[in-house]
Amino acid sequence: MKVICYGDSNTYGFDPRGWLGGRYDADNRWVDILARRTGWEILNWGMNGRAIPSQAPAFPADTDLLMVMLGTNDLLQGRTPSETAQRMLRFLAELTVEHDKILLIAPPPVAFGAWVQEQRLIDASAELAVQYRALAERLGVRFADAGAWGVGLAYDGVHFTEQGHWAFAEGIWKELIVSPAASENTSPNTSY
Template sequence: MKLWCFGDSNTYGYDPCGFFGGRYAAPWPELLVEKTGFQVINDGKNGRMIPEREHEFLQFHRDAERYSADALIVMLGTNDLLEGATVGAAAARMEALLNRCDMPLVLLISPPPMVRGAWVPDDGLVEESKNLARQYEALANRLGLPYVDADTWDITLAYDGVHFTEEGHVRFAEGLASCLEGIL
């Protein structure tokens, strides 16, 4: 089984305490390999937002062909909210992406909600990030896709209120491995 993990800095494994965009030694996609034995492609990019422009969709399709994965795991939306998008706009962008996705299996994951921290100065953004899970769940139900709310895995976030800690990556990989057992 080959899994394509399409996400942002929390998929990449960004270490907010490291210098110059440092990365944890074992972000969740790498830990998922250990837990499942699957081939896992970590396609996380710092700052990635949900694709919405034609050239972004074209790149997504080129990557899908290049990776030729059996399943897509997508977790995006945090950066969209940080950049001022509403929950509704983020969900609409995700729907447009998923409607253009031609993969045998797609698992939609809502990111853990943000908490107050260096990057999250107010409770409004925290509440918006909590609402994203409800929107994604409704979207997955409409499209008939498997869905999971990463908030159920008790992911610990770093001082910035956005990025996973090392322990958060471990918990995420454990939760996802268990989830995949039920889906695959």
């Protein structure tokens, strides 16, 4: 099973405790935790600061599952949830990956912190999940709401803590094991 995780700094594994853009070690990044647990080939295509691109990259033809989690940076740049969802619609519509192989993940809502000083941003990030759910239904792609997984955020109100990465990995694991598309012809390892 070949999985690509396409996202921003929370997919990359950014460690907000350092000033130089470091990342958590592989033992504490959700992508790597998930790879160990499933035994699948999982590629981390996360990048710090990534907003929803205006043009979709070319993903490998043999991709079995594409997980997309973007939108937080769009909101931090001043876009509304509706504008962000429209950008995501254009992005997903351009993909050559079959829609039944795409999992759109709504990022956990941001919280008050060093980067988040306004209730408006918190409300917008919660609204994004509603917009993404409707978008996923419209396009026929799978959807997951990471806001329901108890993901802990660091002092900045945006980035996952190490414990947050573990909570995210557990949430996405539960999402994937109940899905016939993800578990077909696989035998994931049930321990870390």
